[in-house]
Amino acid sequence: MRPAGTGASPSRLIGSVPELWQAVTGSVAGGSRFAGLMATQRPGGVLLSAQLATPAASAAPAGIVTCEAAVPPGDGSYPALTPLLGAAFWYEREIHDLFGVIPAGHPRLEPLILPLGSERAAGQGGSRAPRPRPGRSGPEPAGIWPDEHALPRHVMGAGLFTIPHGPVRSGVLESIEYLVETPGEDIPHLNMRVFYKHRGVEKRFEGRPVADGVLLAERTEGVASVAHALAWCHALERIADAAVPWPAALVRVLHAELERLASHLDTAARLADGAGLAVATARFSLHKERVMRLVGRMCGSRFGRGVVIPGGVSALPEVSGRELQAEIGRLEQTIGSDARELMGTSSFLDRLRRTGPLRPERAREHGALGPVGKGSGFSDDARLARPYDAYPALGLGEPGHQEGGDALARLRVRWDEVHQSFHLIRQAADELGEASAGALRADCPAGDGRAVGWAEAPQGEVLYDVRAEDGHVTRCGIRSASYHNLVLFHEVFAGDILTDFPFIEASFGLSVAGVAR
């Protein structure tokens, strides 16, 4: 299957940063979704790239459009986008961390993924501080250590105190710190520190042969390994103008949907655990184990790693079509039955209803991705809006509509998606039975060029902005759904209390690895 809009991705270079912001805000006002802001170090300065998800128009199909402008050489700052477009809030903080350029007029320019204490000492431009500067050629900088003293602590108001929750929290969880500011029980304000597990992944892509990139993409956000591999490969396939063979496109859909099942079952188990439903927790974690074993039997990795490669897939599933259909049938029946029981357990529903509400207008404004957006009535599912691989030919079925915006709505969205995934898996397995003869991989030469690739992870859309030269990666910008959505955590605690915290966190279903990278 040829991805929609093959060939070089549309990208537009704009004369100055203010004009770029004008173009971005104009496009968003015209119905596009702000999908991300990345930066690249160029010999002359920093290049800012804004990604916009544009709806289908008469001239072009829906896709991701990149608009770029350079920060003039020698300038250590540029006028910030955040005052015009709130969704850029974290993006500009990250660019400041990685490049040292200052978005002038940013409402709260605190470090996000790499706090560096030398910032103030290095003066306004921050140019003397060692920064990773992704995109700069040459050897990777030696160890850069975050400095916690570069982070301010805010506590305001009489009787308020901060509960530092993390980075080592109770339970087996990824490292993140929540600073919960509370007068005792309510949570009027919450701060997040995501820098603890920053791994410098984007910089590790640089200089690597294009063929090895998929391994790193799979290990960027483990719970969405397949989606990250797909987004990476879609970018390369767009550069090479390669068309993925039909059987390979089907295998990709199989794995992407099984990954979604495992992730949504994990969320269900966590929510049930939060409510103290021991049997329900055991049931959903058992279902998840079965899905992961099925994936493991199909490809040798419980996370579907090693399946997706540039141009296609590495092999057909090692499970016969009949066996796969039988297992899927069993899973669908048992999961469906347990899910119905869960959604009828009042002690459980009471904990989710009106918990962690995200207002629909905020979801739309921010362009919230995946189940978080869908739960608040805003849906921009890449499988529907900008379909790829076998999705254009397979029926996704009628998507359910939710707009409650609370943890319950997000769970309902997940059950709808689970239902959809089973539908897709059955179709893909059927089609694969008829089409399994033939090539599994198109030629995808490691050419020069630049393209954006996307895929719908269980958490929402993942974006890869890839530049390659001479068969090597020169820049790889990664925007996971977790990154885009986690910032909304700031605003969903209205009226909620400390004991609601685990439900809200689980209902977002995000991975810190995809945020801190």
Place this chain on the structure above:
Amino acid sequence: MSPWVPRGLREGVVTTRWPRRPDPYAEGWRGPATVLDPHPAGGADLAALCPASAISAAADGSVRLDQGRCVLSGRCVAERPEVFGWSRGPGHAALARDGLMVPRIPETEQALAAARAALRARTAGLRRSVHLRHVDAGSDGAEEQEILALLNPVYDIHRLGIFFTASPRHADVLLVTGAGAHGMAEPLRRTFAGMPSPKVVIAVGTDACGGGLLAGSYATSDGVGGVIPVDVWLPGSPPPPFSILHALLLAVGRLAVGRDQ
């Protein structure tokens, strides 16, 4: 009666009896790559096969594979199936970093035996009830999923007297995942310092053993071994629950058949 009670009983016992009884899923699992023929023809070129630099070739043409760097890309197995293959079963953990080399470096045998004896002596009191604490030091999130799977009804580590605990003060074993992100170095050290002795540290996953594909990053320490002392090294990308369970039992001396025996 809660409607959940019959649901919990409907499928009977789904829990494995491993390690007391063999489990086909555990034994059939595909682990890191291994060397089938340590003296192949044209061995000098083999190092370039591995995107994670796990393969090294000696001057005499013999090859060695460091499973602590293997990310299971499968390149070596696909390209040179007569030289490389997949290891099977859950037993990939070693009691010293050098113990992850295939074939084993002869000089390390003595050091391994010493490490084994020291760990045995240290963990003699931990046999029946063990409490775990986990710290994520820059993982990709997959290792956490596999550790958490130990609590699902299939593995159910409570049957073995193993429990997770929130406080490092109550923990005997520290499971560390991730490539050793610089931001987590201090929290990891503090967690380790907060644990009472005797304590055991398990590095879970290839990233924790040697940084994996992130080795050389400005933001990580190429594994957690440089941050706190590690007792058990478990490769895998990520290691499946049975491998983690195997490493746990090896760490507390409940297993007679580790890879070091």
